[in-house]
Amino acid sequence: EVQLVESGGGLVQPGGSLRLSCAASGFTFSSYSMNWVRQAPGKGLEWVSYISSSSSTIYYADSVKGRFTISRDNAKNSLYLQMNSLRAEDTAVYYCARDLRLLDYWGQGTLVTVSS
Amino acid sequence: EIVMTQSPATLSVSPGERATLSCRASQSVSSNLAWYQQKPGQAPRLLIYGASTRATGIPARFSGSGSGTEFTLTISSLQSEDFAVYYCQQYNNWPLYTFGQGTKLEIK
Numbered sequence: 610e611v612q613l614v615e616s617g618g619g620l621v622q623p624g625g626s627l628r629l630s631c632a633a634s635g636f637t638f639s640s641y642s643m644n645w646v647r648q649a650p651g652k653g654l655e656w657v658s659y660i661s662s663s664s665s666t667i668y669y670a671d672s673v674k675g676r677f678t679i680s681r682d683n684a685k686n687s688l689y690l691q692m693n694s695l696r697a698e699d700t701a702v703y704y705c706a707r708d709l710r711l712l713d714y715w716g717q718g719t720l721v722t723v724s725s
Numbered sequence: 726e727i728v729m730t731q732s733p734a735t736l737s738v739s740p741g742e743r744a745t746l747s748c749r750a751s752q753s754v755s756s757n758l759a760w761y762q763q764k765p766g767q768a769p770r771l772l773i774y775g776a777s778t779r780a781t782g783i784p785a786r787f788s789g790s791g792s793g794t795e796f797t798l799t800i801s802s803l804q805s806e807d808f809a810v811y812y813c814q815q816y817n818n819w820p821l822y823t824f825g826q827g828t829k830l831e832i833k
Contacts, residue, residue, distance in 0.1 A: 642821065653827045654761075654769065654812055659820035668820055704768055708736045711759045713780070715768035 618719030631705030642708035647701035731825035748813035757817035
């Protein structure tokens with residue numbers, strides 16, 4: 610069974626940093642590209658970032674470019690999102706999602722709150 | 726950026742009736758369109774991909790149609806568990822995915 614479990618969310622002040630993790634199991638993690646998608650409270654879904662299986666190709670949404678960094682460790686079956694210079698508008702539930710040229714499996718999400 | 730627009734924002738339907746949800750793309754996405762269902766406090770679940778192919782385990786009462794810029798999700802006979810928010814998503818511009826703003830399907 611495919612499982613994706615996010616962690617690392619919490620309360621952080623504006624301008625602060627946070628690192629999210631996503632632990633994958635139930636599939637060959639190193640064979641799949643992965644994504645981060647976020648959802649602000651009461652709002653819709655926003656794609657954040659993509660990383661290919663070998664980490665050779667990475668994309669970011671314009672809203673996070675230059676502040677967020679996606680990475681992965683295939684030996685640990687883990688995906689990461691380093692978030693710097695956080696803003697109030699980054700407050701959201703962050704989901705990791707497996708990529709099959711669409712998003713076929715999602716984790717349950719981790720909440721990031723940016724507030725003073 | 727491809728903008729996805731869903732209508733209506735909220736749809737009130739009685740159990741057992743048919744629900745029809747719409748999604749429009751700002752430019753052609755061919756058949757590279759997916760639908761997701763999201764219930765409160767849960768992650769989105771893939772329902773339909775390729776505009777009309779049901780994902781694994783999705784009941785036959787869910788069907789998708791359309792191509793190019795106009796798409797429809799139809800739920801033929803609403804069950805209590807179908808009341809949720811539904812999102813369309815284009816992947817024609819993979820992996821720069823964009824989602825519609827969602828349609829909330831509520832009990833009438």
